Amino acid sequence: MSVQSFDLVVIGTGSAGKTVAEAAREAGKTVAIIDKQPFGGTCSQRGCDPKKVLVGAAEVIGRAAQLAGKGITAEPSIDWADLMAFKRTFTDPIPENTEQKFAGEGIVSFHGAATFADKTTIRVGDDELRAGHIVIATGARPRPLDIPGEELLVDSTGFLDLPALPAEIILVGGGYIAFEFAHIAARAGAAVTIIHSGKRPLEGFDADVVSFLVKAMEGIGIRILLNATVTAISGNDEKATVTYKQADSIQTVSANLVVHAAGRVADVAELALDKADIEAGKKGITVNKYLQSVSNPAVYACGDVADKGLPLTPLAGYEGNIVIENILNGNNRLFDGSPVPTTVFTVPPLASIGLTEEQAAEEGRDVIVTCQETSEWYSAKRINEPVSGFKTLVDRHTGQIVGAHLLGSGSDEVINLFALAMKHNLSASAIRDVLFAYPTHSSDINYMLPA
Ligand SMILES: Cc1cc2nc3c(=O)[nH]c(=O)nc-3n(C[C@H](O)[C@H](O)[C@H](O)COP(=O)(O)OP(=O)(O)OC[C@H]3O[C@@H](n4cnc5c(N)ncnc54)[C@H](O)[C@@H]3O)c2cc1C
Numbered sequence: 001m002s003v004q005s006f007d008l009v010v011i012g013t014g015s016a017g018k019t020v021a022e023a024a025r026e027a028g029k030t031v032a033i034i035d036k037q038p039f040g041g042t043c044s045q046r047g048c049d050p051k052k053v054l055v056g057a058a059e060v061i062g063r064a065a066q067l068a069g070k071g072i073t074a075e076p077s078i079d080w081a082d083l084m085a086f087k088r089t090f091t092d093p094i095p096e097n098t099e100q101k102f103a104g105e106g107i108v109s110f111h112g113a114a115t116f117a118d119k120t121t122i123r124v125g126d127d128e129l130r131a132g133h134i135v136i137a138t139g140a141r142p143r144p145l146d147i148p149g150e151e152l153l154v155d156s157t158g159f160l161d162l163p164a165l166p167a168e169i170i171l172v173g174g175g176y177i178a179f180e181f182a183h184i185a186a187r188a189g190a191a192v193t194i195i196h197s198g199k200r201p202l203e204g205f206d207a208d209v210v211s212f213l214v215k216a217m218e219g220i221g222i223r224i225l226l227n228a229t230v231t232a233i234s235g236n237d238e239k240a241t242v243t244y245k246q247a248d249s250i251q252t253v254s255a256n257l258v259v260h261a262a263g264r265v266a267d268v269a270e271l272a273l274d275k276a277d278i279e280a281g282k283k284g285i286t287v288n289k290y291l292q293s294v295s296n297p298a299v300y301a302c303g304d305v306a307d308k309g310l311p312l313t314p315l316a317g318y319e320g321n322i323v324i325e326n327i328l329n330g331n332n333r334l335f336d337g338s339p340v341p342t343t344v345f346t347v348p349p350l351a352s353i354g355l356t357e358e359q360a361a362e363e364g365r366d367v368i369v370t371c372q373e374t375s376e377w378y379s380a381k382r383i384n385e386p387v388s389g390f391k392t393l394v395d396r397h398t399g400q401i402v403g404a405h406l407l408g409s410g411s412d413e414v415i416n417l418f419a420l421a422m423k424h425n426l427s428a429s430a431i432r433d434v435l436f437a438y439p440t441h442s443s444d445i446n447y448m449l450p451a
Protein backbone atom coordinates (compact mmCIF):
# COMPACT_ATOMS: atom_id res chain seq x y z
CA MET A 1 0.00 0.00 0.00
CA SER A 2 1.36 3.43 -0.94
CA VAL A 3 0.68 6.28 1.49
CA GLN A 4 0.58 9.88 0.27
CA SER A 5 -0.39 13.15 1.94
CA PHE A 6 -2.28 16.08 0.42
CA ASP A 7 -3.70 19.36 1.68
CA LEU A 8 -7.01 18.37 0.10
CA VAL A 9 -8.56 15.16 -1.20
CA VAL A 10 -11.70 15.52 -3.33
CA ILE A 11 -14.01 12.56 -3.98
CA GLY A 12 -15.91 13.02 -7.24
CA THR A 13 -14.96 14.72 -10.50
CA GLY A 14 -18.35 16.26 -11.39
CA SER A 15 -19.33 19.93 -11.37
CA ALA A 16 -18.93 20.17 -7.57
CA GLY A 17 -15.67 18.23 -7.15
CA LYS A 18 -13.93 19.87 -10.13
CA THR A 19 -14.76 23.35 -8.86
CA VAL A 20 -13.24 22.64 -5.46
CA ALA A 21 -10.12 20.84 -6.72
CA GLU A 22 -9.22 23.44 -9.33
CA ALA A 23 -9.69 26.40 -7.00
CA ALA A 24 -7.63 24.72 -4.27
CA ARG A 25 -4.80 23.98 -6.67
CA GLU A 26 -4.94 27.53 -8.00
CA ALA A 27 -4.45 28.68 -4.40
CA GLY A 28 -1.27 26.56 -4.20
CA LYS A 29 -2.65 23.58 -2.25
CA THR A 30 -1.62 20.00 -2.97
CA VAL A 31 -4.73 18.24 -4.28
CA ALA A 32 -5.78 14.68 -5.10
CA ILE A 33 -9.07 13.84 -6.85
CA ILE A 34 -10.75 10.45 -7.09
CA ASP A 35 -13.54 8.98 -9.21
CA LYS A 36 -14.89 5.46 -9.56
CA GLN A 37 -16.31 6.23 -13.01
CA PRO A 38 -14.75 7.90 -16.07
CA PHE A 39 -13.69 11.41 -15.03
CA GLY A 40 -16.06 14.34 -15.58
CA GLY A 41 -19.19 13.53 -13.56
CA THR A 42 -22.87 13.21 -14.41
CA CYS A 43 -23.87 16.47 -16.08
CA SER A 44 -21.43 16.35 -18.97
CA GLN A 45 -21.49 12.59 -19.59
CA ARG A 46 -24.75 11.11 -18.29
CA GLY A 47 -27.05 14.04 -17.53
CA CYS A 48 -27.77 17.59 -18.67
CA ASP A 49 -25.50 17.85 -21.70
CA PRO A 50 -26.16 14.57 -23.56
CA LYS A 51 -29.86 14.88 -22.63
CA LYS A 52 -30.06 18.32 -24.19
CA VAL A 53 -28.43 17.09 -27.42
CA LEU A 54 -31.35 14.64 -27.70
CA VAL A 55 -33.82 17.37 -26.77
CA GLY A 56 -32.42 19.47 -29.63
CA ALA A 57 -33.53 16.79 -32.09
CA ALA A 58 -36.92 16.41 -30.38
CA GLU A 59 -37.47 20.17 -30.74
CA VAL A 60 -36.97 19.94 -34.52
CA ILE A 61 -39.62 17.23 -34.76
CA GLY A 62 -42.01 19.20 -32.56
CA ARG A 63 -41.55 22.48 -34.44
CA ALA A 64 -41.92 20.78 -37.85
CA ALA A 65 -45.12 19.03 -36.72
CA GLN A 66 -46.56 22.34 -35.50
CA LEU A 67 -45.87 24.02 -38.83
CA ALA A 68 -47.02 21.14 -41.05
CA GLY A 69 -49.41 22.67 -43.58
CA LYS A 70 -48.21 26.13 -42.55
CA GLY A 71 -45.22 26.24 -44.87
CA ILE A 72 -43.43 23.07 -43.80
CA THR A 73 -43.98 20.11 -46.09
CA ALA A 74 -41.50 17.31 -45.35
CA GLU A 75 -41.95 15.48 -42.06
CA PRO A 76 -38.53 14.99 -40.41
CA SER A 77 -37.77 11.91 -38.32
CA ILE A 78 -35.08 10.97 -35.84
CA ASP A 79 -32.38 8.48 -36.81
CA TRP A 80 -31.59 7.29 -33.29
CA ALA A 81 -28.21 5.73 -34.14
CA ASP A 82 -27.03 8.94 -35.86
CA LEU A 83 -28.31 11.03 -32.98
CA MET A 84 -26.40 8.82 -30.50
CA ALA A 85 -23.25 9.15 -32.58
CA PHE A 86 -23.66 12.94 -32.52
CA LYS A 87 -24.22 12.81 -28.74
CA ARG A 88 -21.02 10.82 -28.30
CA THR A 89 -19.01 13.58 -29.98
CA PHE A 90 -19.81 15.57 -26.83
CA THR A 91 -19.50 12.85 -24.19
CA ASP A 92 -16.64 10.64 -25.40
CA PRO A 93 -13.84 13.22 -25.05
CA ILE A 94 -14.85 14.26 -21.51
CA PRO A 95 -12.87 11.74 -19.38
CA GLU A 96 -9.55 12.22 -21.14
CA ASN A 97 -9.92 16.00 -21.42
CA THR A 98 -10.83 16.24 -17.73
CA GLU A 99 -7.91 14.13 -16.59
CA GLN A 100 -5.46 15.95 -18.86
CA LYS A 101 -6.65 19.28 -17.55
CA PHE A 102 -6.17 18.09 -13.96
CA ALA A 103 -2.65 16.82 -14.81
CA GLY A 104 -1.80 20.18 -16.41
CA GLU A 105 -2.95 21.96 -13.25
CA GLY A 106 -0.95 19.64 -10.97
CA ILE A 107 -3.96 17.84 -9.51
CA VAL A 108 -3.17 14.16 -8.83
CA SER A 109 -5.81 11.73 -10.17
CA PHE A 110 -6.87 8.40 -8.66
CA HIS A 111 -9.33 5.89 -10.14
CA GLY A 112 -11.58 3.68 -8.04
CA ALA A 113 -14.18 3.83 -5.29
CA ALA A 114 -12.99 5.92 -2.34
CA THR A 115 -13.58 4.65 1.18
CA PHE A 116 -12.86 6.39 4.47
CA ALA A 117 -10.28 4.62 6.65
CA ASP A 118 -10.53 7.22 9.43
CA LYS A 119 -11.49 10.89 9.88
CA THR A 120 -8.79 12.23 7.53
CA THR A 121 -7.70 9.18 5.53
CA ILE A 122 -9.13 7.78 2.30
CA ARG A 123 -8.39 4.43 0.70
CA VAL A 124 -8.69 3.96 -3.03
CA GLY A 125 -7.46 0.63 -4.40
CA ASP A 126 -3.96 0.11 -2.99
CA ASP A 127 -3.46 3.79 -2.18
CA GLU A 128 -3.93 5.48 1.15
CA LEU A 129 -4.42 9.25 0.97
CA ARG A 130 -4.04 11.39 4.09
CA ALA A 131 -5.51 14.86 3.93
CA GLY A 132 -5.85 18.12 5.81
CA HIS A 133 -9.37 18.38 4.39
CA ILE A 134 -11.59 15.97 2.47
CA VAL A 135 -14.43 17.10 0.22
CA ILE A 136 -17.21 14.66 -0.59
CA ALA A 137 -18.70 15.48 -3.99
CA THR A 138 -19.95 12.04 -4.97
CA GLY A 139 -23.27 13.10 -6.50
CA ALA A 140 -26.38 10.93 -6.62
CA ARG A 141 -27.48 7.56 -7.94
CA PRO A 142 -30.92 6.14 -8.86
CA ARG A 143 -32.98 5.47 -5.76
CA PRO A 144 -33.32 1.73 -5.06
CA LEU A 145 -36.99 0.83 -5.46
CA ASP A 146 -36.79 -2.47 -3.56
CA ILE A 147 -39.34 -4.17 -5.80
CA PRO A 148 -39.22 -7.58 -7.49
CA GLY A 149 -37.71 -7.35 -10.99
CA GLU A 150 -35.89 -4.09 -10.27
CA GLU A 151 -32.91 -5.40 -12.26
CA LEU A 152 -35.01 -5.10 -15.45
CA LEU A 153 -35.06 -1.29 -15.10
CA VAL A 154 -32.75 0.75 -17.30
CA ASP A 155 -31.51 3.87 -15.52
CA SER A 156 -31.08 7.36 -17.01
CA THR A 157 -27.49 6.57 -18.01
CA GLY A 158 -28.71 3.52 -19.93
CA PHE A 159 -31.50 5.46 -21.64
CA LEU A 160 -29.10 8.19 -22.78
CA ASP A 161 -26.91 5.52 -24.39
CA LEU A 162 -29.50 3.21 -25.98
CA PRO A 163 -28.16 1.79 -29.27
CA ALA A 164 -31.73 1.65 -30.63
CA LEU A 165 -35.00 3.11 -29.43
CA PRO A 166 -37.62 0.46 -28.59
CA ALA A 167 -41.20 0.87 -29.85
CA GLU A 168 -42.81 1.00 -26.38
CA ILE A 169 -41.33 2.62 -23.31
CA ILE A 170 -42.55 2.90 -19.72
CA LEU A 171 -41.08 5.53 -17.44
CA VAL A 172 -41.41 4.80 -13.72
CA GLY A 173 -41.76 8.15 -11.94
CA GLY A 174 -43.22 11.51 -12.87
CA GLY A 175 -40.46 14.03 -12.25
CA TYR A 176 -37.78 15.71 -14.35
CA ILE A 177 -36.32 12.57 -15.90
CA ALA A 178 -39.65 10.99 -16.80
CA PHE A 179 -40.94 14.15 -18.45
CA GLU A 180 -37.78 14.93 -20.40
CA PHE A 181 -37.25 11.36 -21.59
CA ALA A 182 -40.94 11.03 -22.50
CA HIS A 183 -40.65 13.93 -24.93
CA ILE A 184 -37.41 12.67 -26.47
CA ALA A 185 -38.79 9.15 -26.90
CA ALA A 186 -42.22 10.23 -28.17
CA ARG A 187 -40.70 12.62 -30.72
CA ALA A 188 -38.41 9.80 -31.84
CA GLY A 189 -41.47 7.64 -32.51
CA ALA A 190 -41.91 5.50 -29.37
CA ALA A 191 -45.21 4.91 -27.56
CA VAL A 192 -44.62 6.28 -24.07
CA THR A 193 -46.35 5.68 -20.74
CA ILE A 194 -45.45 7.51 -17.52
CA ILE A 195 -46.42 5.74 -14.29
CA HIS A 196 -46.31 8.15 -11.38
CA SER A 197 -47.11 7.49 -7.75
CA GLY A 198 -48.14 11.07 -6.92
CA LYS A 199 -51.54 12.68 -7.50
CA ARG A 200 -49.93 15.10 -9.91
CA PRO A 201 -46.64 14.99 -11.83
CA LEU A 202 -43.69 17.37 -11.29
CA GLU A 203 -44.83 18.07 -7.74
CA GLY A 204 -42.22 20.78 -7.15
CA PHE A 205 -43.59 22.87 -10.03
CA ASP A 206 -46.67 25.09 -10.20
CA ALA A 207 -49.78 22.91 -10.57
CA ASP A 208 -51.58 25.12 -13.13
CA VAL A 209 -48.59 25.50 -15.43
CA VAL A 210 -47.85 21.77 -15.18
CA SER A 211 -51.46 21.11 -16.21
CA PHE A 212 -50.84 23.12 -19.43
CA LEU A 213 -47.81 20.88 -20.09
CA VAL A 214 -49.76 17.70 -19.42
CA LYS A 215 -52.32 18.86 -21.99
CA ALA A 216 -49.50 19.28 -24.56
CA MET A 217 -48.21 15.79 -23.76
CA GLU A 218 -51.58 14.16 -24.15
CA GLY A 219 -51.76 15.94 -27.51
CA ILE A 220 -48.76 13.97 -28.75
CA GLY A 221 -49.98 10.67 -27.32
CA ILE A 222 -47.94 10.39 -24.11
CA ARG A 223 -49.97 8.47 -21.54
CA ILE A 224 -49.67 9.62 -17.93
CA LEU A 225 -50.95 7.34 -15.14
CA LEU A 226 -51.30 9.09 -11.77
CA ASN A 227 -51.67 7.74 -8.22
CA ALA A 228 -50.05 4.62 -9.63
CA THR A 229 -47.17 3.02 -7.73
CA VAL A 230 -45.02 0.46 -9.50
CA THR A 231 -44.74 -2.64 -7.34
CA ALA A 232 -43.07 -5.24 -9.59
CA ILE A 233 -41.51 -5.81 -12.99
CA SER A 234 -41.29 -9.14 -14.76
CA GLY A 235 -40.30 -10.45 -18.16
CA ASN A 236 -37.01 -9.98 -19.96
CA ASP A 237 -34.87 -7.37 -21.73
CA GLU A 238 -37.16 -7.39 -24.77
CA LYS A 239 -40.60 -7.33 -23.19
CA ALA A 240 -41.33 -6.42 -19.61
CA THR A 241 -44.58 -6.26 -17.69
CA VAL A 242 -44.92 -3.60 -15.05
CA THR A 243 -47.33 -4.17 -12.19
CA TYR A 244 -48.71 -1.09 -10.48
CA LYS A 245 -51.19 -0.33 -7.76
CA GLN A 246 -53.75 2.38 -8.58
CA ALA A 247 -56.44 3.14 -6.03
CA ASP A 248 -57.18 -0.35 -4.71
CA SER A 249 -56.67 -2.23 -7.93
CA ILE A 250 -53.59 -4.01 -9.21
CA GLN A 251 -52.97 -3.45 -12.92
CA THR A 252 -50.30 -4.30 -15.47
CA VAL A 253 -48.87 -2.68 -18.58
CA SER A 254 -46.16 -3.99 -20.89
CA ALA A 255 -43.41 -2.41 -22.94
CA ASN A 256 -40.04 -3.18 -24.53
CA LEU A 257 -38.18 -0.94 -22.11
CA VAL A 258 -38.82 0.21 -18.54
CA VAL A 259 -36.83 3.22 -17.37
CA HIS A 260 -36.07 4.26 -13.78
CA ALA A 261 -37.20 7.85 -13.36
CA ALA A 262 -38.24 7.51 -9.74
CA GLY A 263 -35.75 9.79 -8.02
CA ARG A 264 -32.08 9.83 -7.08
CA VAL A 265 -30.38 9.57 -3.69
CA ALA A 266 -27.01 10.74 -2.39
CA ASP A 267 -24.25 8.38 -3.50
CA VAL A 268 -22.62 7.49 -0.18
CA ALA A 269 -22.87 3.70 -0.32
CA GLU A 270 -19.16 2.92 -0.72
CA LEU A 271 -17.77 5.70 1.47
CA ALA A 272 -17.89 3.91 4.87
CA LEU A 273 -18.96 7.20 6.47
CA ASP A 274 -19.09 5.59 9.92
CA LYS A 275 -15.29 5.12 9.89
CA ALA A 276 -14.91 8.91 9.66
CA ASP A 277 -17.74 9.87 11.99
CA ILE A 278 -19.70 11.55 9.18
CA GLU A 279 -23.44 11.97 9.68
CA ALA A 280 -25.80 11.51 6.75
CA GLY A 281 -29.58 11.52 6.48
CA LYS A 282 -32.11 10.70 3.76
CA LYS A 283 -31.09 13.76 1.73
CA GLY A 284 -27.36 13.19 1.95
CA ILE A 285 -24.38 14.31 4.05
CA THR A 286 -25.54 16.45 6.93
CA VAL A 287 -23.75 19.79 6.65
CA ASN A 288 -23.90 23.13 8.47
CA LYS A 289 -24.47 26.47 6.72
CA TYR A 290 -20.78 26.48 5.67
CA LEU A 291 -21.31 23.09 3.97
CA GLN A 292 -19.05 21.45 6.55
CA SER A 293 -19.92 18.05 8.00
CA VAL A 294 -21.69 18.60 11.31
CA SER A 295 -19.80 15.70 12.87
CA ASN A 296 -16.32 15.76 11.27
CA PRO A 297 -14.90 19.29 10.77
CA ALA A 298 -12.16 18.10 8.37
CA VAL A 299 -14.87 17.13 5.88
CA TYR A 300 -17.07 19.30 3.65
CA ALA A 301 -19.71 18.18 1.14
CA CYS A 302 -21.15 19.85 -1.93
CA GLY A 303 -23.32 19.09 -4.96
CA ASP A 304 -26.02 16.40 -5.09
CA VAL A 305 -24.52 14.47 -2.14
CA ALA A 306 -24.94 17.33 0.35
CA ASP A 307 -28.25 17.76 2.16
CA LYS A 308 -28.49 21.46 1.17
CA GLY A 309 -30.01 22.91 -2.01
CA LEU A 310 -31.55 21.29 -5.05
CA PRO A 311 -29.66 18.57 -6.93
CA LEU A 312 -28.94 20.71 -9.99
CA THR A 313 -25.71 21.53 -11.82
CA PRO A 314 -25.58 25.29 -11.13
CA LEU A 315 -25.94 24.51 -7.41
CA ALA A 316 -23.10 21.97 -7.55
CA GLY A 317 -20.65 24.60 -8.82
CA TYR A 318 -22.02 27.28 -6.49
CA GLU A 319 -21.68 24.98 -3.46
CA GLY A 320 -18.18 23.96 -4.60
CA ASN A 321 -17.15 27.63 -4.53
CA ILE A 322 -18.54 28.06 -1.01
CA VAL A 323 -16.68 24.98 0.21
CA ILE A 324 -13.31 25.97 -1.15
CA GLU A 325 -13.59 29.50 0.15
CA ASN A 326 -14.38 28.16 3.62
CA ILE A 327 -11.51 25.68 3.50
CA LEU A 328 -8.99 28.28 2.32
CA ASN A 329 -10.08 31.22 4.47
CA GLY A 330 -11.85 29.63 7.42
CA ASN A 331 -15.63 29.35 7.59
CA ASN A 332 -16.98 32.67 6.35
CA ARG A 333 -19.19 32.05 3.34
CA LEU A 334 -22.73 30.86 3.95
CA PHE A 335 -24.99 28.81 1.77
CA ASP A 336 -27.64 31.48 1.31
CA GLY A 337 -30.43 29.63 -0.49
CA SER A 338 -30.96 32.26 -3.25
CA PRO A 339 -33.77 31.37 -5.65
CA VAL A 340 -32.60 28.88 -8.25
CA PRO A 341 -34.04 28.84 -11.76
CA THR A 342 -34.69 25.37 -13.13
CA THR A 343 -36.04 23.99 -16.39
CA VAL A 344 -37.64 20.71 -17.33
CA PHE A 345 -36.47 20.27 -20.91
CA THR A 346 -39.71 19.07 -22.40
CA VAL A 347 -40.94 20.33 -25.79
CA PRO A 348 -41.84 23.08 -25.09
CA PRO A 349 -39.81 23.57 -21.90
CA LEU A 350 -41.22 24.27 -18.44
CA ALA A 351 -39.17 26.72 -16.38
CA SER A 352 -39.55 27.89 -12.83
CA ILE A 353 -38.03 30.05 -10.10
CA GLY A 354 -39.05 31.00 -6.59
CA LEU A 355 -42.27 30.14 -4.83
CA THR A 356 -45.22 28.32 -6.34
CA GLU A 357 -48.68 29.70 -5.57
CA GLU A 358 -49.19 26.86 -3.06
CA GLN A 359 -45.92 27.65 -1.27
CA ALA A 360 -46.71 31.39 -1.19
CA ALA A 361 -50.06 30.57 0.43
CA GLU A 362 -48.40 28.27 2.98
CA GLU A 363 -45.98 31.08 3.87
CA GLY A 364 -48.87 33.51 4.19
CA ARG A 365 -47.43 35.81 1.52
CA ASP A 366 -49.72 38.50 0.13
CA VAL A 367 -49.07 38.15 -3.60
CA ILE A 368 -50.60 39.28 -6.88
CA VAL A 369 -50.98 36.17 -9.01
CA THR A 370 -51.07 36.59 -12.78
CA CYS A 371 -51.73 33.38 -14.71
CA GLN A 372 -52.67 32.86 -18.31
CA GLU A 373 -52.70 30.30 -21.09
CA THR A 374 -50.84 32.08 -23.92
CA SER A 375 -51.29 29.99 -27.04
CA GLU A 376 -53.12 32.97 -28.61
CA TRP A 377 -50.15 35.30 -28.00
CA TYR A 378 -48.08 36.20 -31.05
CA SER A 379 -44.93 34.40 -29.77
CA ALA A 380 -46.82 31.12 -29.66
CA LYS A 381 -49.03 31.65 -32.73
CA ARG A 382 -46.05 32.48 -34.97
CA ILE A 383 -44.78 28.93 -34.47
CA ASN A 384 -48.26 27.44 -34.02
CA GLU A 385 -47.36 26.20 -30.52
CA PRO A 386 -50.52 24.52 -29.22
CA VAL A 387 -49.95 25.00 -25.49
CA SER A 388 -48.09 27.64 -23.53
CA GLY A 389 -48.71 29.70 -20.43
CA PHE A 390 -47.28 31.32 -17.33
CA LYS A 391 -47.88 32.27 -13.74
CA THR A 392 -46.09 35.07 -11.89
CA LEU A 393 -46.30 35.96 -8.21
CA VAL A 394 -45.52 39.51 -7.16
CA ASP A 395 -45.44 40.72 -3.56
CA ARG A 396 -48.36 43.13 -3.22
CA HIS A 397 -46.46 45.45 -0.87
CA THR A 398 -42.89 45.56 -2.22
CA GLY A 399 -43.66 44.87 -5.88
CA GLN A 400 -40.89 42.27 -5.92
CA ILE A 401 -41.20 39.06 -7.87
CA VAL A 402 -41.43 36.02 -5.62
CA GLY A 403 -42.10 33.36 -8.24
CA ALA A 404 -42.28 32.80 -12.00
CA HIS A 405 -43.45 29.66 -13.80
CA LEU A 406 -43.30 29.54 -17.57
CA LEU A 407 -44.26 27.03 -20.23
CA GLY A 408 -43.46 27.55 -23.88
CA SER A 409 -40.62 27.89 -26.37
CA GLY A 410 -37.96 30.19 -25.00
CA SER A 411 -39.02 29.79 -21.37
CA ASP A 412 -35.72 28.03 -20.57
CA GLU A 413 -33.94 31.30 -21.44
CA VAL A 414 -36.56 33.80 -20.24
CA ILE A 415 -36.47 32.28 -16.73
CA ASN A 416 -32.89 33.55 -16.37
CA LEU A 417 -34.15 37.15 -16.69
CA PHE A 418 -36.47 36.48 -13.78
CA ALA A 419 -33.47 35.04 -11.90
CA LEU A 420 -31.50 38.22 -12.53
CA ALA A 421 -34.42 40.38 -11.39
CA MET A 422 -35.03 38.32 -8.25
CA LYS A 423 -31.35 38.13 -7.31
CA HIS A 424 -31.09 41.92 -7.47
CA ASN A 425 -34.52 42.63 -5.96
CA LEU A 426 -35.86 44.43 -9.02
CA SER A 427 -39.53 45.24 -8.69
CA ALA A 428 -42.07 44.22 -11.31
CA SER A 429 -42.46 47.85 -12.34
CA ALA A 430 -38.67 48.25 -12.75
CA ILE A 431 -38.70 45.27 -15.11
CA ARG A 432 -41.62 46.67 -17.04
CA ASP A 433 -39.47 49.78 -17.62
CA VAL A 434 -36.82 47.75 -19.48
CA LEU A 435 -36.91 47.78 -23.27
CA PHE A 436 -36.69 44.25 -24.64
CA ALA A 437 -35.92 43.51 -28.30
CA TYR A 438 -39.11 42.64 -30.18
CA PRO A 439 -40.41 40.14 -31.19
CA THR A 440 -38.71 37.89 -28.67
CA HIS A 441 -39.97 35.63 -25.92
CA SER A 442 -38.39 38.01 -23.39
CA SER A 443 -40.52 40.88 -24.64
CA ASP A 444 -43.55 38.97 -23.34
CA ILE A 445 -42.31 39.52 -19.78
CA ASN A 446 -43.95 42.95 -19.76
CA TYR A 447 -47.34 41.28 -20.14
CA MET A 448 -46.67 38.65 -17.48
CA LEU A 449 -46.36 41.17 -14.67
CA PRO A 450 -49.05 43.27 -13.03
CA ALA A 451 -49.02 46.99 -13.92
C1 LIG B 1 -30.48 12.32 -16.66
C2 LIG B 1 -30.13 13.56 -15.87
C3 LIG B 1 -30.36 14.81 -16.44
C4 LIG B 1 -30.04 15.96 -15.72
N1 LIG B 1 -30.29 17.17 -16.31
C5 LIG B 1 -30.00 18.30 -15.64
C6 LIG B 1 -30.21 19.58 -16.24
O1 LIG B 1 -30.67 19.68 -17.37
N2 LIG B 1 -29.88 20.68 -15.52
C7 LIG B 1 -29.38 20.60 -14.25
O2 LIG B 1 -29.10 21.64 -13.65
N3 LIG B 1 -29.18 19.40 -13.65
C8 LIG B 1 -29.46 18.26 -14.32
N4 LIG B 1 -29.23 17.05 -13.74
C9 LIG B 1 -28.64 17.02 -12.37
C10 LIG B 1 -27.12 17.25 -12.48
O3 LIG B 1 -26.56 16.34 -13.40
C11 LIG B 1 -26.48 17.09 -11.11
O4 LIG B 1 -27.11 17.98 -10.20
C12 LIG B 1 -25.00 17.40 -11.14
O5 LIG B 1 -24.35 16.67 -12.14
C13 LIG B 1 -24.39 17.08 -9.76
O6 LIG B 1 -23.01 17.29 -9.79
P1 LIG B 1 -22.11 16.68 -8.64
O7 LIG B 1 -20.73 17.19 -8.89
O8 LIG B 1 -22.72 16.89 -7.33
O9 LIG B 1 -22.15 15.10 -8.88
P2 LIG B 1 -21.73 14.22 -10.13
O10 LIG B 1 -21.55 15.01 -11.36
O11 LIG B 1 -22.70 13.09 -10.15
O12 LIG B 1 -20.29 13.67 -9.74
C14 LIG B 1 -20.10 12.76 -8.71
C15 LIG B 1 -18.97 11.82 -9.08
O13 LIG B 1 -18.57 11.11 -7.91
C16 LIG B 1 -18.22 9.80 -8.27
N5 LIG B 1 -18.31 8.94 -7.09
C17 LIG B 1 -19.41 8.57 -6.39
N6 LIG B 1 -19.06 7.80 -5.33
C18 LIG B 1 -17.71 7.69 -5.36
C19 LIG B 1 -16.76 7.02 -4.56
N7 LIG B 1 -17.10 6.34 -3.44
N8 LIG B 1 -15.45 7.10 -4.91
C20 LIG B 1 -15.08 7.79 -6.00
N9 LIG B 1 -15.93 8.45 -6.80
C21 LIG B 1 -17.23 8.40 -6.49
C22 LIG B 1 -19.21 9.45 -9.37
O14 LIG B 1 -18.69 8.45 -10.19
C23 LIG B 1 -19.38 10.79 -10.12
O15 LIG B 1 -18.53 10.87 -11.23
C24 LIG B 1 -29.50 15.86 -14.42
C25 LIG B 1 -29.27 14.60 -13.85
C26 LIG B 1 -29.58 13.47 -14.56
C27 LIG B 1 -29.32 12.12 -13.95
Ligand SMILES: NC(=O)c1ccc[n+]([C@@H]2O[C@H](COP(=O)([O-])OP(=O)(O)OC[C@H]3O[C@@H](n4cnc5c(N)ncnc54)[C@H](O)[C@@H]3O)[C@@H](O)[C@H]2O)c1
Nearest residue numbers: 173174175176177195196197229230261262263264311343
Ligand atom coordinates in the same frame (compact mmCIF):
# COMPACT_ATOMS: atom_id res chain seq x y z
N1 LIG C 1 -33.63 19.52 -16.12
C1 LIG C 1 -33.08 19.25 -14.96
O1 LIG C 1 -32.62 20.15 -14.26
C2 LIG C 1 -33.00 17.83 -14.47
C3 LIG C 1 -33.26 16.79 -15.34
C4 LIG C 1 -33.18 15.49 -14.86
C5 LIG C 1 -32.84 15.26 -13.54
N2 LIG C 1 -32.59 16.30 -12.73
C6 LIG C 1 -32.24 16.05 -11.30
O2 LIG C 1 -32.24 14.68 -11.03
C7 LIG C 1 -33.12 14.38 -9.95
C8 LIG C 1 -33.74 13.03 -10.17
O3 LIG C 1 -34.70 13.10 -11.22
P1 LIG C 1 -35.96 12.13 -11.23
O4 LIG C 1 -36.87 12.55 -12.33
O5 LIG C 1 -35.51 10.71 -11.16
O6 LIG C 1 -36.60 12.39 -9.79
P2 LIG C 1 -37.79 13.33 -9.28
O7 LIG C 1 -37.60 13.34 -7.81
O8 LIG C 1 -37.87 14.60 -10.03
O9 LIG C 1 -39.12 12.50 -9.64
C9 LIG C 1 -39.30 11.16 -9.28
C10 LIG C 1 -40.78 10.90 -9.07
O10 LIG C 1 -41.00 9.49 -9.13
C11 LIG C 1 -42.08 9.16 -8.27
N3 LIG C 1 -41.92 7.74 -7.85
C12 LIG C 1 -41.07 7.26 -6.93
N4 LIG C 1 -41.21 5.91 -6.81
C13 LIG C 1 -42.18 5.54 -7.67
C14 LIG C 1 -42.78 4.28 -8.00
N5 LIG C 1 -42.41 3.11 -7.42
N6 LIG C 1 -43.77 4.27 -8.93
C15 LIG C 1 -44.15 5.42 -9.52
N7 LIG C 1 -43.61 6.64 -9.25
C16 LIG C 1 -42.63 6.70 -8.34
C17 LIG C 1 -41.91 10.11 -7.10
O11 LIG C 1 -43.16 10.39 -6.54
C18 LIG C 1 -41.27 11.36 -7.72
O12 LIG C 1 -42.20 12.39 -7.90
C19 LIG C 1 -34.11 15.54 -9.93
O13 LIG C 1 -34.59 15.78 -8.63
C20 LIG C 1 -33.31 16.70 -10.45
O14 LIG C 1 -32.74 17.40 -9.40
C21 LIG C 1 -32.67 17.57 -13.16
